Amino acid sequence: MSGEISVKICGLTAPDALLAAVDAGARYVGFVFFPKSPRHLEPAAARDLASQVPVGVAKVALTVDATDAELDRLLETVPLDMLQLHGKESPARVAEIRSRYGLPVMKAIGIADAADLAAIDLYSDVADQLLIDAKPPRNADLPGGNGLAFDWRLLAGRKYWRRPWMLAGGLTPDNVVEAVRMTGARQVDVSSGVESAPGVKDPARIEAFIRATR
Numbered sequence: 694m695s696g697e698i699s700v701k702i703c704g705l706t707a708p709d710a711l712l713a714a715v716d717a718g719a720r721y722v723g724f725v726f727f728p729k730s731p732r733h734l735e736p737a738a739a740r741d742l743a744s745q746v747p748v749g750v751a752k753v754a755l756t757v758d759a760t761d762a763e764l765d766r767l768l769e770t771v772p773l774d775m776l777q778l779h780g781k782e783s784p785a786r787v788a789e790i791r792s793r794y795g796l797p798v799m800k801a802i803g804i805a806d807a808a809d810l811a812a813i814d815l816y817s818d819v820a821d822q823l824l825i826d827a828k829p830p831r832n833a834d835l836p837g838g839n840g841l842a843f844d845w846r847l848l849a850g851r852k853y854w855r856r857p858w859m860l861a862g863g864l865t866p867d868n869v870v871e872a873v874r875m876t877g878a879r880q881v882d883v884s885s886g887v888e889s890a891p892g893v894k895d896p897a898r899i900e901a902f903i904r905a906t907r
């Protein structure tokens with residue numbers, strides 16, 4: 694692959710995995726604030742992890758349809774660099790959050806088929822970045838982090854993006870090179886694919902994933 698691919702390791706919950714991500718060269722580290730998730734962190738625990746992240750690595754908070762009160766509490770407790778909105782937030786709500794907190798906002802867009810691509814234009818007006826992820830299965834407990842890929846051919850040939858974007862959904866150390874080749878992504882995001890069990894990050898897989906992108 695030519696040029697450096699930026700990597701986000703999402704759903705970190707433990708210092709060893711955080712360190713593995715930082716040492717291997719992750720550009721972003723993600724913390725999940727969604728109680729139903731096996732990766733959920735309480736704000737105080739996230740603050741302790743965030744304090745170990747060096748300058749230059751962006752600390753991203755993943756929330757799902759969070760209220761202002763929830764976001765206020767989170768941001769009062771945890772030093773963060775970016776908000777990842779992974780629910781059904783409307784474009785107006787994305788704009789509101791961006792202006793209220795003054796942080797860059799990344800909106801997750803779930804893709805299952807070509808009709809879902811319209812959301813890319815819709816959110817390009819209001820979000821700083823887009824996370825192009827697999828749409829969760831109907832009745833899934835989690836709106837993301839399901840380890841499922843979408844059909845990358847849907848993005849092949851798309852040359853014009855108005856915002857920086859990340860590819861996500863079912864990426865692993867074994868398929869990330871092919872995913873980047875097919876989609877032209879310059880940034881990738883992974884959670885399940887670097888775990889040994891749901892919610893348990895594997896430092897060796899994190900290192901292998903980032904190495905694969907180099």
Ligand SMILES: O=C(O)c1ccccc1NCC(=O)[C@H](O)[C@H](O)COP(=O)(O)O
Nearest residue numbers: 703730837838839840862863883884885
């Ligand atoms: O990870 C979670 O538990 C989670 C919960 C609620 C909303 C989103 C969640 N995760 C999103 C991600 O970790 C990633 O940004 C993305 O969906 C890729 O996940 P994966 O397919 O597991 O690599």
